[in-house]
Amino acid sequence: MVQFPQSLLKWGAPDFKRAITDEIQALSTRELPLQQGLRNGSVALGDDIQAMILNVQESDTSIRVKAGIFYKSIIAGCSCADDPTPTDVVNEHCEVMIAIDKGSGAATITLLPE
Numbered sequence: 001m002v003q004f005p006q007s008l009l010k011w012g013a014p015d016f017k018r019a020i021t022d023e024i025q026a027l028s029t030r031e032l033p034l035q036q037g038l039r040n041g042s043v044a045l046g047d048d049i050q051a052m053i054l055n056v057q058e059s060d061t062s063i064r065v066k067a068g069i070f071y072k073s074i075i076a077g078c079s080c081a082d083d084p085t086p087t088d089v090v091n092e093h094c095e096v097m098i099a100i101d102k103g104s105g106a107a108t109i110t111l112l113p114e
Contacts, residue, residue: 001106002031004098008105011063017053020065024051024098033111034071037094041073044092048072054095065098066112 010019027049029035034044048071055066075088095112 002027002109003105004100004107005105007063007065007100008102011058011102016056020067020098021051021053024067024069025049032069032109033096034069034073034092034094036111037069037096038073038092039094040075040090040092041088042076043074045072045074045089061102063100063102065100066095067098068093068095 004020004023007016007020007023010016024032029044029046032049034046034049038044050070052068052070053065054068057064071092072089073092075090095114097110097112098107099110100107
């Protein structure tokens, strides 16, 4: 399970959005549903993930963060030795809901429909 310890510590402070953004951007393609959110490419890349916080809500037990994720993907070809087609890198975007447990910092990340 994904953990957001710094975000939990910064909850209620002015730099909460910076903390959650940093922790989201440090996640891998295995921890974020980027492959499932593809619109243009066929393989999600994890080397340049950018997050934008869209909304934050609090309940008694959790902090819910809606975030836009900007990343890149490739359109994979056959990768044959004589294939003249270069690998195309394309921009991608998806939105996720992150529910952070206020007691443990454990989080679930859900891809939101567009």
